[in-house]
Amino acid sequence: MSHSKGEMLYEGKAKRLYRTDDPDLLIMEYKDDLTAFDATKRGTSLGKGAINNAVSALLMGRLNDMHVETSFLNLIDANHSLVRNVKIVPIEVIIRFEAHGSLCRRYGIEPGLVCDPPLYEICYKNDDLHDPFITDQIAVLMGLATYDELAKIKYMALTIGHTLREIYLGQGIKLLDFKLEFGRYQPAGESEARIILADEITPDTCRLVDAQTGEKLDKDLFRFDMGDLGEGYRKLLDKLQASAG
Ligand SMILES: Nc1ncnc2c1ncn2[C@@H]1O[C@H](COP(=O)(O)OP(=O)(O)O)[C@@H](O)[C@H]1O
Numbered sequence: 511m512s513h514s515k516g517e518m519l520y521e522g523k524a525k526r527l528y529r530t531d532d533p534d535l536l537i538m539e540y541k542d543d544l545t546a547f548d549a550t551k552r553g554t555s556l557g558k559g560a561i562n563n564a565v566s567a568l569l570m571g572r573l574n575d576m577h578v579e580t581s582f583l584n585l586i587d588a589n590h591s592l593v594r595n596v597k598i599v600p601i602e603v604i605i606r607f608e609a610h611g612s613l614c615r616r617y618g619i620e621p622g623l624v625c626d627p628p629l630y631e632i633c634y635k636n637d638d639l640h641d642p643f644i645t646d647q648i649a650v651l652m653g654l655a656t657y658d659e660l661a662k663i664k665y666m667a668l669t670i671g672h673t674l675r676e677i678y679l680g681q682g683i684k685l686l687d688f689k690l691e692f693g694r695y696q697p698a699g700e701s702e703a704r705i706i707l708a709d710e711i712t713p714d715t716c717r718l719v720d721a722q723t724g725e726k727l728d729k730d731l732f733r734f735d736m737g738d739l740g741e742g743y744r745k746l747l748d749k750l751q752a753s754a755g
């Protein structure tokens with residue numbers, strides 16, 4: 511079954527979404543562009559989009575196999591994947607195994623503090639407001655989601671966190687934290703929408719370090735000019751592909 515690229519629905523910082531001939535399906539295109547610090551820092555890295563497409567496909571594919579439903583359906587080519595068309599819940603979900611980044615800035619926590627059990631955090635996805643930290647109560651008050659949906663999202667996010675942590679550890683990589691987005695998927699003919707994992711799981715949205723050497727393998731390479739981003743991302747994909755056998 512092949513679907514051709516229709517009208518562009520949305521262009522974001524890292525991806526473009528296109529309609530297909532099926533209203534339930536979209537084509538996701540991964541760009542080589544990078545942004546950080548609320549898009550105040552911008553750049554591009556040749557080949558980054560293709561690596562992210564492959565990483566997300568591999569990880570979401572694993573989750574689908576475990577019956578954790580994601581928007582990913584199949585790879586189309588280097589930079590494109592076929593995905594389920596969801597209504598995004600405007601919440602960014604963050605799971606942390608160690609304290610880094612905004613958590614440390616916000617509360618003055620020493621970077622590297624271990625979060626055991628993993629920390630679950632939600633933010634309102636709104637660039638103008640700089641994605642502020644919110645609670646379930648605030649999310650419901652704002653009509654972003656229901657308590658039932660939030661419970662489902664939390665359960666799925668923690669399950670996904672555990673799974674990703676194990677996959678990466680198996681390859682000698684430590685997952686320190688990551689961000690997820692969820693959506694409501696209601697295919698034609700179904701009476702109710704269900705919450706599924708959407709968007710991406712890539713080194714743009716995770717903090718990852720080599721467990722042995724501490725070498726960074728994620729977007730911090732770009733954020734803090736810490737080294738060759740393409741090289742770090744490529745190393746990560748190679749290790750994941752090795753784990754897939
Ligand atoms: N399966 C999907 N269906 C519909 N929208 C999606 C899906 N996956 C991701 N999105 C949305 O598409 C956009 C992806 O582009 P991206 O470049 O990441 O945007 P942003 O600049 O908002 O981070 C995001 O707004 C994301 O919420």
Ligand SMILES: [Mg+2]
Nearest residue numbers: 522523524709
């Ligand atoms: Mg994004």
